[in-house]
Amino acid sequence: MRDFSRDHRWMSINTITLDRQGDLPTILEACxxxxxxxxxxxxxxxxxxxxxRAAKLLRDAGLALSGYCRGGMMVADPAHRQSARDDNRRAVEEAVTLGAPCLVLVAGGLPQFSRPGSAPSKDFAAAREMVAEEIAHLLEFAQAAGMPLAIEPLHPMMAADRSCINTLRQALDxxxxxDPAGDRGLGVAVDVYHTWWDPELAVQIARAGTARLMALHVCDWLVPTTHLLTDRGMMGDGIVDIPLIRGWMETAGYDGPAEIEIFSERWWREPMDKVLSTCIERHKRAV
Amino acid sequence: MRDFSRDHRWMSINTITLDRQGDLPTILEACxxxxxxxxxxxxxxxxxxxxxRAAKLLRDAGLALSGYCRGGMMVADPAHRQSARDDNRRAVEEAVTLGAPCLVLVAGGLPQFSRPGSAPSKDFAAAREMVAEEIAHLLEFAQAAGMPLAIEPLHPMMAADRSCINTLRQALDxxxxxDPAGDRGLGVAVDVYHTWWDPELAVQIARAGTARLMALHVCDWLVPTTHLLTDRGMMGDGIVDIPLIRGWMETAGYDGPAEIEIFSERWWREPMDKVLSTCIERHKRAV
Incomplete structure (x- = not known):
């Protein structure tokens, strides 16, 4: 397992972590x-x-990308399906322009939440089948564009409104x-926040293997958690054994960055430089 | 599938639903x-x-029991393990005195939350193994007492602090x-609130079969959910297709009550009679 304690060469910053403190140019300067x-x-x-301009800013700053967030929200009623498809194709094109190694996909939950205005439904089986169909469509387009797609399973507490893909097993299925042969550029993004609870996590990471493991997102789960979306913790402040999960990833062949993605009212209130210095310190000792 | 639309003969009230409005005698009178x-x-x-006195009140009221809530919280450090065991044996004895058909078990999460004062840990594999060992111990005692144990998997958002058993698959494993032969009185309680998101739910309910399916708990999942513990919805107000899940249960052989268990700041503020009349109305059309 790589030694993260000496520097932060393997650290990536997901820019949502600094979303309230400044725009993209300001975030990139701080990085x-x-x-x-x-x-x-x-x-x-x-x-x-x-x-x-974003692509130029990234190039000029000499910053690599660990992904592009995000495509998806693929569950829609018939009236909204084509616009969802068009939207996702644009996301692929943007990812290509930016030089991202993958486009992260958050599948979408029920249609009324995934694509607002869609007719309401409680049918998760239908939502999941629609996700499979839409990823199949998008994959044709993304493969032609040379852009890998990383399906990110989200925590089951987000199954209704954000993603009906909730376990790594589902994503890998x-x-x-x-992409049965594994040569079309379809894989997964593993976020410790969404997956720490899963008793099958170690087994499914091993099943995924190098080619499917496209991203590792880190933050922490706080107890108590006071908000379902915006109370994620800084690494080390919660109950996730992040090095254990990173170890499983590396044993399976993952050698990419550990990307810090923290949705947090608490950390969004802190100055950008303080958040980044804290991320670096925690990356060294808690990731 | 049984027709619930005409009366509420199959409805049970989990008394937590009225926890803030009155004590047990008052709740039983209202029921x-x-x-x-x-x-x-x-x-x-x-x-x-x-x-x-509770047993006498129940008998005098002519009320049947659909279960007793709850034993468990079995994850503890060595200093707290024996007191947890003693506590669970008392729960079995109380369930026998009350004439409950089963004692519901909520396994416990990490030791520092399951049994406060325990040394903190992030080791879910150890917690899960301890749950298996402790249920094995308790099952000896419960079997001798003639009291079935129903393991209730809780939603993964409660894995750290309430239960490290988070899927029906895990509970059935x-x-x-x-209890490999299924003759020792070990089974599961299926709560739609904890399990609706699970893509394996239908398959695992079918796997469980009649003997293992000891309870069905109902309420609803609201979008948005504003609190991880106390924002459960009245049946019909959320996104769970409760009749679908009840149908799976009945196809697998379950013919017991549908037990309404709602942890809700909103419903705890309502008068007891209003909550009960709403439960009855929703039981008829949304369960």
Whole structure:
């Protein structure tokens, strides 16, 4: 297992972590100031400055990408299905322009939450089948564009409104169905926040293997957790044994960055430099 | 599938649903007033009036039990392990005195939350193994006492602090390990709130079969959910297709009550009679 204690060369910053403190150019400047080598930008931040300018900013800053967040929200009623498809194709194109190694996919939950305005449903089996169909469609397009897709299973508490793909097993079953030979660029993003509870996590990470393991996201689960979306913890402040999970990833062949992605009202209130220096310190001792 | 639309003969009230509105005698009186036929009392409510008086109140009211809530919290450090065992044996004895058909078990999460004062840990594999060992111990005692044990998997958002048993698959794996022939009185309680998200739910309910399916708990999952513990919804107000899950249970042989268990700041503020009449109405059309 790689030694993270001496420097932060393997650290990436998911830019949502600093979403309230500044725009993308400001975030990238701060990352350079802290010798951060890689980032994963979010779509709304990129679109705010324009994708071409964002790509130039990233190049000029010498920052690598660990992914692009995010495509998905693929569950929709018939009236919203085509616009969802178009939206996801644009996300692939943006990821290509930015030079991202993969586009992260958050599948979407029930249609009324995934694509607001869609007719309401309680049918998770249908939602999951639609996700499979839509990823199959998008994969054709993404493969032609040379952009790998990383399905990110989300915590089951987000199954209704964000993603009906909730375990690594499910995500890998989708990969095996749509890319059985593993040569089409379909894989998974493993976020410790979404997966720590899963009794099958070690087994499924081993099953995934090098080619499917496209990203590792880290933060921590706090007890108590006071909000289902925006109370994620800084690594080391919660109950997740992050080095254990990183060890499973590395044993399975993953040698990419550990990407810090923290949705947190608490950390969004802190100055950018304090968040980044804390991330670096915790990356060294708690990841 | 049984027709619930005409009356509420199959409805049971888990008494936590009325926990803030009155003590156990008051709750039982209200249940009788609303022609409720079964309840599942909570331990703190029973202990407040004394288990013998509670048993007499239940008998005098002609109320059946659908279970007794709850034993468990079995994860502890060595200093707290024996007191946890003693506590669970008392729960079995109380369930016998009350005439409950099963004692519901909530396994416990990490030791520092399961049995406060225990040394902190992040080791879920160890916690899960301890749960298996402790259920094995308790099962000896419970079997001798003639009291079935129902393992209730809790939603993964409660894995750290309440239960490290988070899927029906896990609970059934424990049953198969500790009671392979299915003749020792070990089974599961299926709560739609904890299990609706699980892509394996239908398959695992079918696997469980009649003997293992000891209880069905119902409420609803709200979007958004504003609190991890106390924002459960009244049936019909959320996104769970409860009749679908009840259908799976009945196809697998379950013919017991549908027990309404709602932890909700919102419903705890309502008068007892209003909650009960709402439960009855929703039981008829949304369960």
């Amino acid at each position: 350079v100031r802290h010798q951060v080598r890689a980032v994963c930008p979010w779509r709304h931040q990129v679109q705010q400055v324009g994708v071409d 989708l990969c095996d169905r749509l | 009788v007033r609303h022609q409720v036929r079964a309840v599942c009392p909570w331990r703190h409510q029973v202990q407040q009036v004394g288990v013998d 424990l049953c198969d390990r500790l």
